[in-house]
Every structure is written in structure tokens, then in C-alpha cells.
Amino acid sequence: MQASTPVQPRRSSTRSIKRKKFDDELVESSLVKSDRGRLKALPVAEKSDATSSQDSVAAQVPEKKKVTVPPPEKKKATKTATKRKQKQKDTVPAPVPASTKDLGRWKPQDDLALITAVQQTNDLPSVHVGIKFSCKFNLKEIQERWYALLYDPVISKLAVTAMKQLHPDVIANIQSKTLFSKSEESLLGKVLSTSQPTLEIFQDLLNKYPDVFHPSRMATCLQNHWVLMKQYHLLPDQSVQPMPRGDHVLSFSDVEDMMDDEELQDPRDEVLEHELDIADRRNKREVRHLEQELPKWQVLVDSVTGVSPPDFDHQTLAVLRGRLVRYLMRSKEITLGRATKDNQIDVNLSLEGPAWKISRLQGIIKLRHTGDFFIANEGKRPIYVDSRPVPTGNKQKLNHNAVVEISCLRFIFLINQDLVNAIRAEAQKMTGSHGT
Numbered sequence: 001m002q003a004s005t006p007v008q009p010r011r012s013s014t015r016s017i018k019r020k021k022f023d024d025e026l027v028e029s030s031l032v033k034s035d036r037g038r039l040k041a042l043p044v045a046e047k048s049d050a051t052s053s054q055d056s057v058a059a060q061v062p063e064k065k066k067v068t069v070p071p072p073e074k075k076k077a078t079k080t081a082t083k084r085k086q087k088q089k090d091t092v093p094a095p096v097p098a099s100t101k102d103l104g105r106w107k108p109q110d111d112l113a114l115i116t117a118v119q120q121t122n123d124l125p126s127v128h129v130g131i132k133f134s135c136k137f138n139l140k141e142i143q144e145r146w147y148a149l150l151y152d153p154v155i156s157k158l159a160v161t162a163m164k165q166l167h168p169d170v171i172a173n174i175q176s177k178t179l180f181s182k183s184e185e186s187l188l189g190k191v192l193s194t195s196q197p198t199l200e201i202f203q204d205l206l207n208k209y210p211d212v213f214h215p216s217r218m219a220t221c222l223q224n225h226w227v228l229m230k231q232y233h234l235l236p237d238q239s240v241q242p243m244p245r246g247d248h249v250l251s252f253s254d255v256e257d258m259m260d261d262e263e264l265q266d267p268r269d270e271v272l273e274h275e276l277d278i279a280d281r282r283n284k285r286e287v288r289h290l291e292q293e294l295p296k297w298q299v300l301v302d303s304v305t306g307v308s309p310p311d312f313d314h315q316t317l318a319v320l321r322g323r324l325v326r327y328l329m330r331s332k333e334i335t336l337g338r339a340t341k342d343n344q345i346d347v348n349l350s351l352e353g354p355a356w357k358i359s360r361l362q363g364i365i366k367l368r369h370t371g372d373f374f375i376a377n378e379g380k381r382p383i384y385v386d387s388r389p390v391p392t393g394n395k396q397k398l399n400h401n402a403v404v405e406i407s408c409l410r411f412i413f414l415i416n417q418d419l420v421n422a423i424r425a426e427a428q429k430m431t432g433s434h435g436t
Contacts (some may be wrong), residue, residue: 064248086245109170109295112166112175114133117130120214126179128188165210180225184214189224189235192239194237197226199219200219212394316330316419318398319416322412332367333364336363338358338359338362349409353409363383370424373397373398378392400415
């Protein structure tokens with residue numbers, strides 16, 4: 001009988017198991033229910049000196065179950081965060097090149113007009129003066145743009161691409177308005193200023209010199225430019241002739257004498273003539289009515305001129321003198337304000353200046369039997385007499401040479417002392433006779 005050989009314990013690794021476990025296995029194996037129904041973690045088993053490999057493996061299982069696996073929700077959150085970052089990277093606009101920052105003011109039409117005009121005149125100051133761009137560029141900006149179109153490859157490429165996208169009619173319109181070169185104006189100068197050229201003459205010029213004139217030139221364009229040159233005395237044959245001065249200049253009256261009025265007469269319209277007759281009769285009736293009302297007017301308005309006429313006559317009690325007009329007071333009581341279609345007053349202050357802030361009935365000037373003048377404020381705004389305010393509903397005495405301010409208008413009040421003294425004396429006689 002052979003002696004029993006000792007069984008050596010099986011070597012086992014203390015590392016975690018490589019096989020992945022599901023979530024339910026991890027939860028159920030690491031947690032166990034207690035007496036109270038709560039989940040409680042299992043205690044870690046200590047190492048034993050068991051000889052069997054199965055016992056050693058079983059003793060190490062709790063340690064392996066300690067491996068923590070991140071929950072799936074966190075993985076989803078990290079995935080969504082990475083997707084958002086990728087979307088943000090995709091939506092970030094590409095950086096704008098530095099050469100295209102200042103191209104907003106220059107339109108393709110401006111570039112085309114600049115290139116065409118420079119090719120015609122070879123003079124940037126003339127282009128700055130003669131070409132009307134979409135914006136008001138100064139000479140320095142035009143020079144910088146021209147140099148950029150010549151030497152900056154990015155700007156020139158963008159400008160050419162934009163000009164190619166213009167409509168043919170827009171291109172033709174821009175090129176037809178370009179400046180005239182000196183060679184073109186010299187050919188137009190061959191047409192004498194004393195002649196009356198027709199379109200056929202300018203069409204012949206286009207046919208004879210197609211290399212000199214711009215391809216967009218038309219006969220009407222040449223004729224209009226020739227008329228302008230003649231008007232400003234720029235034709236070569238006009239340099240020999242002296243410029244017209246004084247009576248030699250053609251005036252509007254001379255042109256009217258040259259015109260035939262019979263050619264301008266329209267056919268007779270009976271309905272229109274009937275309406276004009278009715279309007280004429282209405283106007284004459286209104287004039288006649290005003291003539292009848294003229295003696296009833298209490299204030300006479302006179303314009304202020306450089307020649308100072310006498311302020312008073314035998315009928316004027318006082319004068320309200322402004323910067324433009326004079327109001328002659330010929331009755332003992334007058335009204336001041338702003339005249340409207342429905343409101344007629346004695347002194348219309350709108351004849352002196354802006355009166356939109358003045359009431360229609362601003363005030364009343366009255367002469368009492370004592371010979372004193374008083375002004376009563378009936379408007380919404382105050383009246384100033386010698387810089388003293390007169391509120392609404394109050395009165396103030398007016399002395400000779402008193403300054404009356406109403407809104408932005410200023411007047412000087414002048415009194416006819418002789419006539420006022422005569423009225424005062426007559427009033428005193430009347431009161432004395434009644435007393436006796």
C-alpha cells in the first residue's frame with residue numbers, strides 16, 4: 001500500500017475575472033437582504049488555508065465582486081456631450097479672411113464704373129469728380145481701391161467674380177455713363193458750334209472711329225455731350241470767339257420772343273372755359289364784398305421799409321410797430337391774435353412772423369376815456385410788456401415806446417399824444433357838461 005502523497009493547493013490568480021458580468025449579476029451578488037428587508041453588502045471573506053482549488057476560488061469571489069462598473073446613464077451622458085461638442089465644432093463658421101473685411105462699401109457696380117472710367121481717362125482725380133458711385137468716396141479711398149484691384153489677388157478675384165454676375169443691362173447702363181476721353185472730345189470738337197448737327201452726323205463719327213469711342217457709345221449720347229460742351233463753351237472753334245457777355249447772353253425773354261405761341265395753343269375746351277368763368281365771377285363777387293367791408297376795418301397794416309414814413313396821421317390813435325409791418329390803430333378797441341378761415345380779428349400777427357404758438361384771440365388793446373391804453377391777455381400764453389409778464393386774464397397799461405412781446409414776436413407801441421389829448425379834453429368837457 002502506497003503512502004498518500006500530499007495534495008498541493010492549486011495556484012490561482014487574485015486578479016479580477018476577465019468575463020464581463022451583467023448589471024443584474026453585479027447587483028444580486030454584491031447585495032443581500034437583511035432581516036429588516038434592507039439590502040446589505042456581503043462581508044469580504046478572509047483567505048483560508050484550504051487545500052482545494054475550489055475553496056480558494058470561492059474565498060476570493062467577494063473580492064472580485066468589488067469591481068465597480070460605471071452605470072449606463074453616465075455613458076449616455078458622456079456620449080451626448082461628445083456629440084454636442086462635435087456639432088458645435090461643425091457649426092463654427094469659417095474665419096473670414098482679412099482681405100475681405102473692407103469690401104462692404106464697394107459694390108460690383110462701383111468697381112465696374114471705376115475700371116471703365118480709369119481705362120477711358122487714365123486720371124483718378126477726374127474719376128473722383130466725374131463718376132457718381134453708390135457711396136461718397138474720397139480720392140484716397142478711390143486710389144486704394146484701384147491699387148487693391150491691381151495688386152491684391154484676393155480682392156481682384158472677388159471683384160471680378162461679382163462683376164460677372166451683374167445683369168447685362170446694368171453693365172450697359174454703367175458703361176454708357178462713363179467719362180469721355182480726350183480723344184473722344186477732340187473728335188466731337190470737329191463738329192462746329194455754329195452748325196445744327198443731326199444724329200446722322202454723330203452716327204458717322206461712331207462708324208468712322210470705332211476704335212476711339214467706347215463700344216457702349218450711342219449717337220444720342222454723343223449729341224448730348226456735344227450740346228453740353230457747346231453750352232459750357234468748350235468746343236475748339238468757340239475758343240476763338242469771345243464768350244457772350246451782357247446783352248449778348250440769351251435770356252428767357254429772348255427765347256420767349258423766338259417761340260411761336262400759336263404752336264403752343266391747346267384745342268378749346270368749352271367745359272373748362274365755363275368753369276373758369278364761374279370761378280372768375282365768384283372771385284369778383286368776393287372782391288366787391290371786401291371793398292364794401294374796407295371802411296369797417298379798424299386796423300391798417302403797412303409794410304416797414306427803409307424809408308421811415310410818419311407814424312401818425314389825423315386818424316391814427318396808436319401804432320404797433322414790428323420788424324416787418326406796422327399796425328395802425330384807428331379805433332378805441334382792437335383785437336390781437338392769429339387769423340384763421342373761421343376767425344377774423346383786427347391785428348393778424350401772422351403777417352409779422354411765425355404765429356403757430358399764438359392763440360386765435362391773444363389779447364385786446366383798449367383806450368379808456370382817461371387817455372390810457374391797456375392790453376388784456378385773452379390767450380393761453382403770457383404777454384410781456386417791457387419784460388413784465390401779463391398772465392391770462394390780467395391787464396397791463398401801455399405807455400409810449402412800450403415793448404410788447406407775444407411768443408417770439410416783438411413790437412413797439414407808439415401813442416399819438418396829440419390825438420389822445422384831444423380825445424381826453426373832449427371827454428372831460430362831456431363829463432363837465434353832464435355834471436353841471
